[in-house]
Amino acid sequence: MRNFLTTIIVILFVVSGLGRPFEAVGMMTSSQYTIYADSIDTGGIFSSGGIYELEDTIGESPVGSVTGGAYEVRGGYQYMSSSTLSILISASSVNLSVLNPTVVRTANSVVTVSTVSDSGYTLSIGGVSGTSMTAVADGAVTVGSAEYGMAASGADSLIVGDVAVTAPLSLASAATPVLNRQTTLTFKASMAWNTALNAAYTQNIVLVASANF
């Protein structure tokens, strides 16, 4: 019985090492070069050294003769980074409910970004459509004023105070790879005492994540 249990444990241990799903881009290494993307239409070899990393698509560098402030760029060269980028939004729709002149209504959504790109990422507003109230202009959505804006918080947040929801607008950025880096977006609205009570606003915001250059 003891030997049977031991055998089962060892088998499970071995299988876990082979079956654990992992993110991978087909990568082979040797002492001289690393092939990052052998499935993309390049068929070339990635070589590194010096200042620039080149993938020789046709066996030649993309840079030709160099004189003064000019050099020749040759066609037919392609390089891609092997990194990935993930984006998750906790709530795809936030509702600020019925506004009240005595309180600022808020609603949150958390954006989570992960990337192994060595230049990090930037999260920004890429597009805004629909209808909204008067945008905040003084850095704070305050009680009794007809204003609408947003704030961002998190380790990489670039936003200070309450800002108007416009595009393009950088919200968060990091210069290094990140894992599950969260930025909380807080949407805020308030109404004035003389605001019409039967108005309704609907807005759609596109949140863009990309690697940095």
Added chain:
Amino acid sequence: MNFFCRLFLILFWAVVFFTPAAARAFTIGPVKFFITIDPGAAGQLAVNVKNDEAIKKIFNLSIIGLRQDENGRPVFMSDIDEAEKWTRPEMPEMTLAAGAEGKAVFNINVPREAAPKAHYLGLAVEEKSIGSAGSVGLTPKAIAIVILQVAGEAREKINIEKWQPSAGNFWDSRRVFNLQFFNAGNIDAPVSAQVRIKNFFGREAASQNLELGNNLLSESRRFIKQEIFLPKMWPGWYEARLQMTYGRTDQKLSANARILYFPKWIILLAAAVIILCIFFKLRKRKNTTPPKL
């Protein structure tokens, strides 16, 4: 095998199989492409898209123009680069089942008359979502960056538009300088710079490297606020000489700014000397004034 060894293996196996993966909506990769194409030639780029959620998702595929802001971060806008018209996704949208992965292919056709130049694009993958009335809808979009160079002559040229100290006290040993420069060439360029502080006689009193960030894209502008630390120096006018190196051809560019430095101890010393002079002057006048009869 003893009890503790078995326990370790059981726990290890449990952690490996039952550790929850981080929740993610969708993933794209690669996130950066660099491609050079001859005028009149074509190219193809493919972005892998993975639906990380437990339900089927539809993704819109599109092309968008790309610029840099003054801090070097990517800014995406439509209709800012002619290369947006050269690039098309093979399909406008793709449907992925839960956990499935697909390849979004983008074709590039460069016109024969295209001039040698670097173009900057984004290959966009946007999750199709439907908002509800009276709410704020949030749609995630991930973009892979493309640097597309049309083959030909690449010209590197950067102009320094501003190099000046910010307003401040002349006794401060920390001075903030404003540097603004623009890439007027047709290709992106790496940049680096150093500041040398020289005295009236041309001797170097201090030097400091500046952090200028990542490569500056063509037709992009960068603004840097840099703090320069002045060592203990004699009072007087100094010259802050900026030496910038840019491009793959290592072009050099320089600019000068003048700063006045008066350390606090000199001011106090001067004030003390003035007070003493006044004191002795008054005392002398008192001693030489004849008494009134």
